[in-house]
Amino acid sequence: MTHTLILLRHGNSEWNQKNLFTGWVDVGLTDQGRAEATRAGEMIAAFEKQPDVQYTSLLKRAIHTANIALQVADLDWLPVKRSWRLNERHYGALQGKDKAQTLDEFGEEKFMTWRRSFDVPPPVLGDDAEYSQVHDKRYEGIDGEIPRTESLELVIDRMLPYWESDITKDLAASKTVLVTAHGNSLRALVKHLDGISDDAIASLNIPTGIPLVYELDDNFMPIKPAYYLDPEAAAAGAAAVASQGKK
Numbered sequence: 001m002t003h004t005l006i007l008l009r010h011g012n013s014e015w016n017q018k019n020l021f022t023g024w025v026d027v028g029l030t031d032q033g034r035a036e037a038t039r040a041g042e043m044i045a046a047f048e049k050q051p052d053v054q055y056t057s058l059l060k061r062a063i064h065t066a067n068i069a070l071q072v073a074d075l076d077w078l079p080v081k082r083s084w085r086l087n088e089r090h091y092g093a094l095q096g097k098d099k100a101q102t103l104d105e106f107g108e109e110k111f112m113t114w115r116r117s118f119d120v121p122p123p124v125l126g127d128d129a130e131y132s133q134v135h136d137k138r139y140e141g142i143d144g145e146i147p148r149t150e151s152l153e154l155v156i157d158r159m160l161p162y163w164e165s166d167i168t169k170d171l172a173a174s175k176t177v178l179v180t181a182h183g184n185s186l187r188a189l190v191k192h193l194d195g196i197s198d199d200a201i202a203s204l205n206i207p208t209g210i211p212l213v214y215e216l217d218d219n220f221m222p223i224k225p226a227y228y229l230d231p232e233a234a235a236a237g238a239a240a241v242a243s244q245g246k247k
């Protein structure tokens with residue numbers, strides 16, 4: 001049988017707008033982000049399969065995006081499961097830094113290695129730093145250590161076990177699943193689903209606020225290429241993400 005998975009990156013956030021590295025810093029949506037979430041809700045409402053369950057990270061830009069979208073789709077009641085394992089990649093010492101300034105200061109190669117390499121994490125963020133999450137209550141009791149930085153590889157390491165233990169269980173129970181998360185936690189999942197190589201994943205960018213639909217087989221692998229519900233807007237949005245920091 002076919003299982004349907006809908007992925008949604010949160011709408012434009014306050015720090016997307018300011019062009020700052022965000023990671024685990026819990027910033028809200030902008031007016032643009034709320035408008036994107038509204039549009040995502042309209043697309044979900046018009047889609048042939050309605051979600052039966054939703055997943056989000058523990059970060060409010062994803063939570064609010066899902067709430068707005070589901071309100072528009074008249075699905076406010078949808079059961080929700082949240083996990084830190086769907087959080088954005090922890091951006092280490094880059095959290096709170098301006099992307100354009102970082103590019104100027106460190107040069108394109110280093111900047112792109114930090115943003116898009118598979119296995120090179122940014123420098124570690126100190127526990128006393130303003131944008132550290134080590135004392136944040138919501139992460140008390142998470143198994144293992146709270147990250148101080150993460151590469152995409154490390155995101156896959158903490159995200160995939162949750163995909164396997166929880167999300168695929170709902171898919172197996174014939175539920176259509178909506179996952180509202182982040183640029184890099186979704187890149188991690190897309191890498192797994194599409195079997196993208198460690199090198200090729202560097203050029204994959206996920207646009208904000210546009211549902212991406214997967215139809216999966218019983219092994220939870222795609223039976224055909226995934227598609228955005230608004231492909232033109234998705235292409236423009238992905239290009240905008242790719243050029244962040246550049247002049």
Ligand SMILES: O=C(O)[C@H](O)COP(=O)(O)O
Nearest residue numbers: 020021022023088115183
């Ligand atoms: O955390 C962030 O800064 C963004 O949400 C993702 O940023 P990136 O596209 O630079 O990885």
